Amino acid sequence: MKNIYWNENLIRKYDLQGPRYTSYPTAVEFQNDFPIDAVHEAAAASRAANRSLSLYLHIPFCARLCYYCACNKIITKRREKAIPYLDALYREIALQSELFGADRLVEQLHWGGGTPTFLAPQQMRDLMHELRTHFRFMDNDQGDYSIEIDPREADDETLTTLREIGFNRISLGVQDFNPAVQKAVNRIQSEELTLGVLRKARELGFRSINIDLIYGLPLQTPDSFRKTVDTIIDFAPDRLSVFNYAHMPQRFMPQRRIRDEDLPRPEDKLTILQQSVDQLIAADYRFIGMDHFAKPGDELSIAQEKGELHRNFQGYTTHGDCDLIAMGASSISMLDRCYYQNCYDQESYEAAMAENRLPIIKGVQLNDDDVIRRKVIVELICNFKIEYRRIEALFNIDFAHYFRGELSILQDMAEDGLVTFTRDGLHVNPTGRLLIRGVCKVFDRYRTQAQQGFSRII
Ligand SMILES: C[S@@+](CC[C@H](N)C(=O)[O-])C[C@H]1O[C@@H](n2cnc3c(N)ncnc32)[C@H](O)[C@@H]1O
Ligand code: SF4
Secondary structure, eight states: OOOOOOOHHHHHHHOOBOOOOSSSSOGGGOEESOOHHHHHHHHHHHHHHTOOEEEEEEEOEESSOOTTOOSOOEEOSOGGGHHHHHHHHHHHHHHHHHHHOTTOEEEEEEEEESOGGGSOHHHHHHHHHHHHHHSEEOSSSOSEEEEEEOGGGOOHHHHHHHHHTTOOEEEEEEEOOOHHHHHHTTOOOOHHHHHHHHHHHHHTTOSEEEEEEEESOTTOOHHHHHHHHHHHHHHOOSEEEEEEOOOOTTTOGGGGGSOGGGSOOHHHHHHHHHHHHHHHHHTTOEEEETTEEEOTTSHHHHHHHHTOOEEETTEEESOTTSEEEEESTTOEEEETTEEEEEOSSHHHHHHHHHTTOOOEEEEEEOOHHHHHHHHHHHIIIIISEEEHHHHHHHHTOOHHHHTHHHHHHHHHHHHTTSEEEETTEEEEOTTTGGGHHHHHHHTOTTOOTTOTTOOBOO
């Protein structure tokens, strides 16, 4: 069944800038000088509630620079740079375990980057051992333990090690298979190499494989990207992320090496997106929302069908009830009403950990209104609908009264067919799904007309 429709006029009308809502309030609302007491209180509440944990570890190193990259990374060929960073990470793991409790069950684990497989196999073993010493892991392979892999940094030994130490999901960065595009972004990665990693991962019994692609990269054409998507479809990953290239050269210096005149024209970008959506739907992928596709049998698709999908700083997740504890430079933790972020650079991070001090630089404490709006935005972005009664029962409000301004703004979108008002709620129609950020933004109290600093929706 097609769960997404294309309408070019509406896409042009509503394709404004907007946050990706991996959290509400978004990271832009975090304040400096966030009181450390707030973190201690949130940790105590988390311990008392004994919720399961989702752990995120940030490994920032990459051996080579991809010009398009907007991730928080450190480019270096010097593998020894990881040694002091790992020492600091060990200290943080111990500190967080003390704060949150060593008996807390880890339902979800994610190592992201940068490139976590920059680490040597023995370093990865030691790091996992440290985590298992300080938290309680599931030993039956039922946890969701995932890692981001650059196929150029993942030989058979690396993959075997990852599976042995308990990972059961992987995400592979591919972006585009066209050699000219790869050259223009300084990321040469053959189909054979990617396919080899994928085959090995299947053989080793990883239960879910995700692939990242980016559309809008230099020298991409509708024809060239169609071939990339066809090749990926042949690989049959369980999940796919098709990201819109966020080109912000003022913010990300290496992007200045990408020439403006090489970027696809806006109309070509729209064509690329439309045909990719069509190809993936025809290949039986479901559009989960916000750049993500999954096979119908994948847990994300199943959770969405049941209305149980959630979203956090790791993207879509089936573990909405977990507290997210993030470790390493720049990582963001989410605990009930308290979000906070670690310092960005390696030096400050290692300096803080040398003093056994939480390396937090900013954060936000949610008020009652934030919590209500967060729930509404999560419902929209994950399940494409709001049932007023559910929100009313949870927060003791009259939805139509509380959100009277927002509902009147949404009339315009309803007239355009993006959303439909029902007797007891609001549905996002297949036409509105690609523009879901725009629908969510109506409920975002912090967004003004200025829309500074966010990438375009499409
Ligand atoms: C941390 S990287 C993935 C792991 C590994 N470093 C790799 O590149 O294979 C996360 C993903 O972010 C996406 N990404 C990075 N920069 C981007 C940008 N400027 N716009 C859109 N997506 C981007 C890429 O698809 C990339 O695979
Ligand atoms: S895309 Fe991945 S490998 Fe390339 S620079 Fe970014 S984090 Fe590193």
